Amino acid sequence: MDYSSITERISLKVSAKGHQADTAKIEGKLRRLIEEFGVPPQEAERTVLNELARDLAIPDLGSGSAGAAGEKKLLRELSSGDWATIEAKVVSLSGSYSSAISQTGILADSTGAMRFVVWVKANAPRLSVGSWYRFESVVVDEYKGSPNVKVHSGTTIKEITSETPLIPKTIPIRDLTPGIGSIRGKFIQEWEASHDRMLQSGLVGDESGTVKFVIWKEEGKERLVPGTVYSIYYALVDEYQGRISLNLTTATILPEDGDIPVSGGEGVFSGALVHIAPGSGLIKRCPVEGCNRVLSRQNYCPVHEIQPGFLYDLRIKGWLDNGWETREILVQREATEQLTGMSIHESKELAENNPLGMDEVFLRVRERILGRYLTCRGREIDQRILVSECGFLHFDPGEIPGLLNRAGGSF
Amino acid sequence: MAMPDRPSFARREGTFEREPARRVFAAELRETRIHFREGEDEKSPTYVLLPTGERCNRVFLVGTLTEKKKQGEQNMFYRARVVDPTGTFFIMAGSYQPEAMQQIARIEAPSFVAVTGKPNVYETPDGATLISIRCESVTAVDKDTRDRWVLDCSLATLDRIDRMGATPYGERAQKEYHTDPAVFRKMVFDALSQLRM
Structure with a gap:
């Protein structure tokens, strides 16, 4: 390989700073890095430049990439x-x-x-x-x-001064890569904020997919309104363990009129309910407008502190499993009432007149549905179904002959 | 096996995927001996290799609780037998599975129960292998759910048998167990024959 052009570039930079460059030495170092250590030429050039910069105490000589500095x-x-x-x-x-x-x-x-x-x-x-x-x-x-x-x-x-008008181009959510991105999407789901400093988090979606977003609390930041379509310019796009998410804290967000179709949408999954998570059954929510967070046993909201005027809600969190795949399900109030046969009113009475309180509701819900076969329908995002409709799956003797045929086929 | 086996929901971020609960008849689980860990980490999941060719970290079964026994003084735990149309599952729950243990304590035998749990292979001092299921949850259910499970388990078992030649775990099972598919087809056939049409 010929090192003369790289060597010349380096020596020019060095001499431009008023220092004497030893071309033979530079070439020797390059050769050693490239041939002996398999360093790519560009990287070798940088390494040699950095080394010279250090040796000759030239502050802004190093780090320049091949020929393109400035x-x-x-x-x-x-x-x-x-x-x-x-x-x-x-x-x-x-x-x-x-x-x-x-x-x-x-x-x-x-x-x-x-x-x-x-x-x-x-x-x-x-x-x-x-x-x-x-x-x-x-x-x-x-x-x-x-x-x-x-x-x-x-x-x-x-x-x-620049007259160039800047209108960022929005891209489909599916095409987002880490860095900065602009999208046009609909705020489809609001999540409970998991941190004191978090203003809002949830999902936005467009025709190509959905993505999680977060807005951190900062002076003058306003919450987004669920169901609204927004043009979102210059959002920070982060990646964590292969999943993309948006940080909208500093993004420019403009509400738009109208509606857009969102992908994902309806999912249906059938299987056995193999787990019911804590936080299922009767829960208390923060009554502060727009908060709706789940309160602790002491009626404590992570943001609004003690809230004695809480609102009751009924839900089921758990896992459906068909033996090959699993889905996390979050069953909303009406579907929960239907499945358990217990209205929110009855659940409340039960909790208020029972020594175990809300635990009693959890135990009864568990008794009625854990280990049963269910079909759940609702919005599905990332292996998680927000269930709006569900029912028990029953034994159907009509399935027996087909299975018997399959089993008996070979003898 | 010193690690307490809590349900693995704490790891729910990122790429975490919950292990599906396999449907397997008692007669097949009884033949299961091979167990292994996937991955290098101490916390990597452990699996048993089912004779019909699937790795299995968790099972879901519905059968009849026929017997239960309280054992241990300081570390109390329950052992119980759950019967399906092909044989018997041995289940247990200790102080690391308090809810499942309380459920076993509460449910009167005989009853239909739905069990989710993790299978573990043990070697007895005389060299025999035993497989028992450490319960994550136990619930009393009705006959309809039991019958639904027999259909579900039949379908899953037949699917595994049909795929045996085509999957790495299927090939491994054939090598380790010399599985005769006809034996397991007959097991499914017999199980189905016990249901009312």
């Missing part, structure tokens, strides 16, 4: 390891949780969007949402599996 690029063209100059608009800023970070948020241009972080050490001017800037010499690295622009002490930032 080149002006569009966001779509950036990949991890690049040094580049970009012109982009700050479309959102988020709170930073580290004292080393001065600002963090999302940059966008006409080709895409990306997270960015400004280090405190960079001594950069404060950026404001909605303005365009020219960032000279930023570095791109990878954060949580997606590219991320870093503004460091060597970056120069100038505010610029």
Whole structure:
């Protein structure tokens, strides 16, 4: 292999900083890395540059990727390891949780969007949402599996004016990848917030699929309304153990008129109810408008604290199992009443007049349905069915002859 | 087997998938000897290999509770026998399965019961193997549910037999147990014959 072009590039960079470069030494190091250690040429170039930068104490020499340092690029063209100059608009800023970070948020241009972080050490001017800037010499690295622009002490930032209107392109939910994404979707299911700092969580869906979202509490953040269609621009797309989720805390969210079809939808599953989870039977919910969280035994809501004016509800959480596959089921009140033959009114009476209280309802529900065969129908998402309709499956002697034939076929 | 076997719901995030409860007749489970762990981790699930060729970490069965016995003083537990049309299941529940244990204590024999649990293979000092089911839940049910289970279990067993040549566990079962499919077809046939048409 010929190392002269890489060597020349390196020595040029070094001499541009006023240092003498020993080309033979550089070439020797490259050869050793590439031939002996199987390092890819690009990586070897970076390694040698970094080493020289350290040895010669040149601060911003290293890290540049092959020949592209500082080149002006569009966001779509950036990949991890690049040094580049970009012109982009700050479309959102988020709170930073580290004292080393001065600002963090999302940059966008006409080709895409990306997270960015400004280090405190960079001594950069404060950026404001909605303005365009020219960032000279930023570095791109990878954060949580997606590219991320870093503004460091060597970056120069100038505010610029741009007439380019930015309308992010929305994509189908199925096509979301970690990074930044824009979608148009319907808020189809609200979940109980699992954390004090969480404002809201649930599912949004479009024709291509559904995705979990979360909004964290922040000044001025408003809750979304279930059943509404939203255009969601610049959401943070995270991936955890192969599953995509959206963080909408800093996204631009616009409600839309009308309705859209949502995928998934109806699922039907039959099997034996092999487990009933705690939290089934009679439960108490927080009465605060829009909260609806399940209260603890002491009527404690994780957000609104003690709520003596709780509302009763009836539900079943459990697992249906057909011997090959399982589904988690969440049976809503009416279907629960129908299945157990116990109305919410009777359940309440039972709980209030029984030494075991609500446990008595749980035990009776268990006695009536655990180990039985059921067919459940409802919205299915991720192996989980929100059951709106269900019934017992009974023994049907009509199935015997077919099975006997199959069993007896060979003797 | 020192690990308490609690239902595995604590791990419900991410890619967790609940192990399905296999339907298997007592006569087939009685022949089961091979057990293994899938994965390196100490917490990886353990399985028994069914003679009709399926790995099995959990079973669901419905039969008649015919006998129960309280054992142990400090660590009290219950053993019980549950009978299906082909033979007997040995089930047990101890202090790590308090709800199942209370249920066994409460239910009078004989009754129809639905049992979900984990099969475990034991070797006796004289070299025989025993298989017993550690219960996760036990409920008293009616005859309709028992009959429904016999159909369900027949179907599942026939499906396994038909797929035996085509799955890795099927091939492994043929190698380890020299399974004769005709024996298990006859078992299913006999079980079905006991139901009223």
